[in-house]
Amino acid sequence: MDASSTRGADVSRAHSALRQGGEPAWVRALLIGGALAFLAVFLFVPLAFVLTEALKKGLGAFVAALVEPDAMSAIRLTLLIAAIAVPLNLAFGVAAAWSVAKFEFRGKSLLVTLIDLPFSVSPVIAGLIYVLIFGLQGWLGGWLAGHDVRVIFAVPGIVLATIFVTVPFVARELIPLMQAQGTEQEEAATVLGAGGWQTFRRITLPNVKWGLLYGVILCNARAMGEFGAVSVVSGHIRGATNTLPLHVEILYNEYQFAAAFAVASLLALLALVTLALKLAIERRVGRERPLAEIRR
């Protein structure tokens, strides 16, 4: 066989391989198997394990663990914290995204880097710095003690630490989104006579609503699930300053494994709901992608 026809055979083999996806079938099967095995060990099985362990002592014990007074107060506290932290960070995210996306100013990239800071800080350190300020020996410690206000080892401290770790979520979703959308629609609205808030309400918000929702969902998931930072500032007082994740820890350390996993499964359910909502939003955004073509 001369060189050119060998070459031809190679090319046609490569062509047909590409049409099927590039590699021989057994390689593909191996790769898929490997990937799924990895995901199974680190994702699927742990998830299944939580549910199995939660129901180990039967459904009755499962429910009992959840309605037990300390668990209920942990649930209430977790919801309260999310109800405070998420709206505040939402307002911040919107303000930051508006200024960064619609205007030019010096120091913009510095601002964006600073917004990312809480992501890079260990949760334990997030808790620590609030102790340094609000703790008894902290900057405001004396003043707070004098006015009989407790921040550390009380709910306000937990709220503050949670706010810190969830600051970036909404902003990180909105900033690239609003930058990609540009300013033309807002300019059009302005020339048509709309005022500032009118423009924001009628034009900007509807355009970012899915990104906003996405950010809020992620922010909420983190706010409810935060452990390290809250662990530092909380004081672990049962029934008073325990969030759900802390409650899980307490139960686990007391060897009440089934109860611990029962409460953990509640949090795992929260995670799954978060993922499902995330997926739903991604589908919606995909369907509305033609919106981007209007800018063409």
Added chain:
Amino acid sequence: MSIELSGITKRFGAFVAVDGVDLHVETGELLALLGPSGSGKTSLLRIIAGLEAPDAGTVAFHGEDATDRHARERRVGFVFQHYALFGHLTIFENVAFGLRVRPRAHRLTDAQIRRKVTTLLELVQLDGLADRHPRELSGGQRQRIALARALAVEPRVLLLDEPFGALDARVRQELRRWLRRLHDEVRLTSVFVTHDQEEALEVADRVVVMNRGRVEQVGTPEQVYERPASAFVVEFLGGVNRLPGAAGDGRVTFARPHEFAVERTPSPAALPGRLVHGAAVGPVARLEFALDGHASTINVALTPERYRQLALRPGEVAYLTPLRRHAFATA
């Protein structure tokens, strides 16, 4: 509503976008700002609209100084190059937007708004699409809706930023003529920006040719085409040939392809050229000649009959006489 621009200057950093421009736009005229990208035409348009603030100079509408007035209060209609339609609103609501955001005191009733919007949609011939969304419309349809939206607030002046730039050639042609007819009907002072000289010459009452932030020439399409004021203008409008001049005379001469006489026999003022390529397809025959000692070829346009009459073959010599020259001192 006339527009008066006086001494407008605009810089972006070290880049001078608009350099001391004076311009008067007559009431009811359709004016084209024509120029290559970077010539400052879009900046000038946005300054009229109030979307940019000039570094120096004034903008006046019908004698009234509007330089410090916010874009929202200038009552100009602006049509963006990429339409800037509100994707989450229906076509109806897009057009009605300017009417809905008016302060309560000046707001029309729902019925009045509906009537107005319907009339406008009929004007742009898209009345059946009121309940659709912008993403369901073609480019040409979106542009017409953008226009209807701008007209809804009864602006005193209409500004269009490369209105047909994002459309393909045939749609562009149709919309061009449609805009001209619309303007004749509505008679609103309008300024549009384009880099397409064919568009400007075909549609506008007057053309402002801009280059590097300055006005090169203002005039009717005939004036700027027949009597170009500078080398830039003649080169920008329509294909043109640079003729070899006498060395050292400090002038550059141009002649348009369709303004040549071509003969097989020499004559005193004629330039001898060797035919490189000739084709007679459609209404115009295009010939390309090489001149001795001249780097670029000369493009000539003849009628197909004349081309067949001459029966020139590539390599043969013919004699070209420019019937019309445009000469300018070299800058």
Added chain:
Amino acid sequence: MSVAAIPAANAHLQERHFAIARAFDAEGAAYLLPGRRTRRRRAAAVLPGFGLSLGVAVVYLSLVVLIPLSAAFVKTSALSWTAFVTIVTAPRVMATYRLTFGASLAAAALNAIFGLLVAWVLVRYRFPGRRLADALVDLPFALPTAVAGIALTGLFAPHGWFGALLAPLGVKVAFTPLGVLVALTFIGLPFVVRTVQPVLEDLPRELEEAAATLGASPSAIFRRVVFPVVLPALITGFTLAFARAIGEYGSVIFIAGNMPMVSEITPLVIITKLEQYDYTGATAIAVVMLVVSFALLLAINALQSWTRRRHGAQT
């Protein structure tokens, strides 16, 4: 992840952005042209709310993030340099660095390899359950760390589902540094996958088809065409996973043995010192971690710009 560069689609857009910048240049002088009337430039921009939004953002960020973070540095600055060094290089603390950074590096590497595999498989192939697997990749983002912690511990404990399988092989995972590795791998899983996926998705098929028509085998195509394109994203994902892992607490604290000098992570030694009221010591170590985190943050930003430039060049 980080902020996308403003798409500079054409000069027109750039002009506009510059214009707004000019409007805010507080030091600008009015241009004086002979014979022209001049005006002081208006400070107001076309779009409203700049002052309010920026003000709110900066104040909030300062109160919630910047001032608290500075507390750590302020407190540590009271220490003399030698005192500081003594604390942060104490043998026990050094052991935590070795474990934390070592395990984080290993976990990030593991995630780089398998994350690339997972991303490849999810983008390229169709198989039952692909969408479910794709959605679950984000689980470590959404799942509270404590839940992950107790789940992994339970699984890898000597009598757990995986622990029981590994015990006959003499491999102990729970309560050893290996357990830390497992937990940190879990936590970093999404970073590599989600960073590499878009790059793989946007890789034009024509590149590979061109290589095939030129005679390249599938593995050569991967090595020479695909991998170089994916590399910047892979490095970014690796760094993100690493940065997340070094600060991780909740998922690690249950599965690590937490024995000083053996299986103690740095965040834990910080908490231990806090519980002993050694605020100074805790803060000093925290400062070390903060400096490393900030350096990584800057590195990640630089990497992401690099990725974006490379990625954009492909389209």
